[in-house]
Amino acid sequence: MGYAQVPLAVDAFNQKLADTPQGQLLDVRTPDEYEQGHLAKSQNLDVKDPVFVQKLATLDKDKPVFVYCLSGGRSGKAAKLLVDNGFKEVYDMQGGFLKWSSAKLPFEKDKNAIAAPTGMSQEEFNKLTASNQPVLIDFYAPWCAPCKKMMPTIEKLTREYAGKATIKTINYDENKALAQSLQVDEIPVFLLYKNGKLLWRGLGEMPEKEFREVIEGNM
CATH class of the missing domain: 3.40.30.10 (Glutaredoxin)
Known part of the structure; x- marks a missing residue:
């Protein structure tokens, strides 16, 4: 396929990821957010990091990239940057980790992560x-x-x-x-x-x- 940024709903994203063993999974939230919960085998590259584009060099442009954030805004930006920088196949999770977790899909949490504030009861x-x-x-x-x-x-x-x-x-x-x-x-x-x-x-x-x-x- 040509250069493409493909939006996928959570279920479709999950299925496509499972069907793509060579896929590269990218979490573009902050490191603190990532520690609190993330998809298994995901790599954390904060899209707001000034050197985000330079860090994309760690990925293979010829292999599909699956990208997500918390609710979809940052992943959309990251997906566009990926396509603009020569990545041929980019899948953007719509609704992000919020939709993923609310759908009761599996995720991991870092063992040493500081507990998130409990906030209002x-x-x-x-x-x-x-x-x-x-x-x-x-x-x-x-x-x-x-x-x-x-x-x-x-x-x-x-x-x-x-x-x-x-x-x-x-x-x-x-x-x-x-x-x-x-x-x-x-x-x-x-x-x-x-x-x-x-x-x-x-x-x-x-x-x-x-x-x-x-x-x-x-x-």
Whole structure:
């Protein structure tokens, strides 16, 4: 085949990887993320490392490369860099490690990895969302580009709806157990609660108008 960047859903990625014994598996997250959990036989090259492209020299351009990150943003960037640098066959996992782990597919964790922060407990979350005012939850990560783009909107809404609605940002990296219990497998994700009930769920970059409609429609 020619030079190609092929997006694959988690199940298809898993099957294609199993069917490609000569495949090279690349985890492009940070070393800290990698330690907390990664696919077996994967190599960790942080796509945000200034020398990422130079480090690609350790890979064989003539063999397929399978690439993933946490939710898909960084792997997409890495896959493009791979193709641009002469790799002929590049498979990009859609949804990343979040989707992989939520699908209960196997992964490894470094034995000496420092335990990830447990973050907010389910009890604390339940107490937060039990309010009779709307409660908008924003699951984000500081490295997530769409999350960063949405933050000014979230901060603006937080100020404007003070006293009328609660808007809470929750760092995914520090609250993985809670995220998993809420079936959060993509970020940013927005959850609107009232009286402990989930009333609305939004995903990705969204217009400010939609947030206003959802919040005001549930006051």
